[in-house]
Amino acid sequence: MSSVAKMIETIETEMDAESPEANPEHLRMVEALLFAASEPLDLKALSTSLPEGADAPGLIKALQAAYESRGVNLCCVAGKYQFRTASDLAFLLRKEQPEQKRLSKAAIETLSIIAYHQPVTRAEIEDIRGVAMSKGTIDILMEIGWIKIRGRKRTPGRPVTYGTTDGFLVQFGLESVAHLPGLDELKAAGFLEAIPPSGFDVPNPSDALGPDEDPYDPNEPEMATGSVNLDEA
């Protein structure tokens, strides 16, 4: 038996183990749907296209297992599913990114701080980096579509809070912000704790609104917008 055959046998075994009743026709459908889509699909989108009673989560698991060691893998990004080329084959496919996409060191650090500390205000980012932020940094990250204004902190001046977008998760191949690399270590070391460290609220990066955060309303009256500008200045 060739090693390919062995590989396939492993898949077979895994598929049988993971979902003994994975309907082969349904598997083909999920495979086709995910292969055809240009964007990641969530379970709901898949379910609407599948016959009634199809076990979308089970099918996804079976497919993920089947493709685990293949040239194409089934990844979970931003809570959705997408076939992507295997990361170890990057050397084969890598394309040079256009120069303009190269972010400054400040922008990269700011993005990381927003990702790990969200929801986070500009002042908090500046406290961590120990330097005032140029306005352009936030603008660039917003323009790429990796960060967004997610709310306002219920503190004087009601500064806006920043967080990452689904586009960020898709770009970096993350299932959710809870899957950020090294998140647990940072949390355990207390580095994600509130600023200053004597504070008692512990913000975890989360898409959910924080306890002292209001949702962002772009149509808020002028006065409130004024306070944003104060924050940004």
Place this chain on the structure above:
Amino acid sequence: MSSVAKMIETIETEMDAESPEANPEHLRMVEALLFAASEPLDLKALSTSLPEGADAPGLIKALQAAYESRGVNLCCVAGKYQFRTASDLAFLLRKEQPEQKRLSKAAIETLSIIAYHQPVTRAEIEDIRGVAMSKGTIDILMEIGWIKIRGRKRTPGRPVTYGTTDGFLVQFGLESVAHLPGLDELKAAGFLEAIPPSGFDVPNPSDALGPDEDPYDPNEPEMATGSVNLDEA
């Protein structure tokens, strides 16, 4: 053994038969290259990306066999290779979107005249409505499937006559065109004033061929078709 497993076993057997030495790493590479390519790739393009000595034709054959019964197939188009959704799953990539519409004023008026006055020619419709008809009006009603060409009038030019279809009866909940309300019923229902304008008569529509009507033969010789065009012009 599940049918998926059986399917995989078949692939395995075929793969062993077709290319006993198909390198599993090379297979993964071809898989990823074809998946990520924005257009079909030929063997030459594949070979330049693969490590030296890789058997591109053999790998393609192995992959084609492996994907034969899957949701996605490896197709060969004009000597180039491409992953495509299995043709029997094409229905998954069709989304039916319901859309509710209303006929234009001209269309519903024309339809009502055809319903009541059938068999009726285009010239007669125009005479009754008192305005020239745009070609689109008849086309729309034909496309929806509510009217049809039912015959030809035994008059010079032999113009085609229009009538309503079964689809029309279904849409408007009629058992037959003979059930369309007559003058008195229209009056009683308030559609007409108590004293309708002089000259207002409501015909008794019928599916039967009119006395001066020939059945429509779509395969009539050219000359007759010519007269249709005259009529339509």
Place this chain on the structure above:
Amino acid sequence: MTAADQAENFDEFQSTAIYADDQALTVQVDGFEGPLDLLLTLARNQKVDIAKISILKLADQYLEFIESAKKLNLELAADYLVMAAWLAYLKSRLVLPQEKGSDGEPSADEMATRLRWRLQRLDAMRAASTRLMGRERLDRDVFGRGDPEPVNVIKLRTYKDTMYDLLTAYATDRARRLGGQAYRPQMAPVLAIEEARERLERMLGKIADWSALTGLLPFEWTGGARRRSAVASTLLACLEMARDGKVELQQMAPFAEIFVRDGQRAADMTTPSPISGAPTPGA
């Protein structure tokens, strides 16, 4: 590149220009992202775990660094100087015997701990950032389907038109078309007096001397009820015109034929009456 970016890079350039020329302390020419970044670099150079770093030593290094920059006449961004002042203050408090912290002001040790913690945090965030950016990125390292097959949206068109719409369309369309004629003012079988007079005025000069009134009726008004109306209206018109002196009238007996002639012509010459022995016109 935005102006803000340039400004940021300019800051980097300034701090990059700071060299430590003693104590074998060489700062990489990477540029610093502010005083905390400079402190972190200096702390790394101590080659100890940042958690155990000597803040006193670090403060000294920082202050030396700033001094050497001043000697080189390099303009330093304000926040580097603020940090220098703060570190000088911290250093002075650290070397002095610890006084009991009064009204909430943090002790020098607490301040040092806080600084150490901030450096650790910045260091940790930098590491996390490197890990994050090191991930396989979509369309750079990993790729989605290069030639996705889009979903074809097929519109299932249904029509809301009902029997009501159909009948309304039929009834109103036809009523409008036919009703258009019904509402046109009906030609009443009455010849308006104005019309009769206008007609007569046009005919004056063309009619024979002493024409019979009934012979002057419009041709299409010569039968039935229409004739009666035409006679009455023409007579009234004649009377009006006679009053104005435009015509002269004659009638031999009640209900007999009435004769009309042009009043102007009557003035010019005396024409015999069509009926001998007729009373003088105008009587």
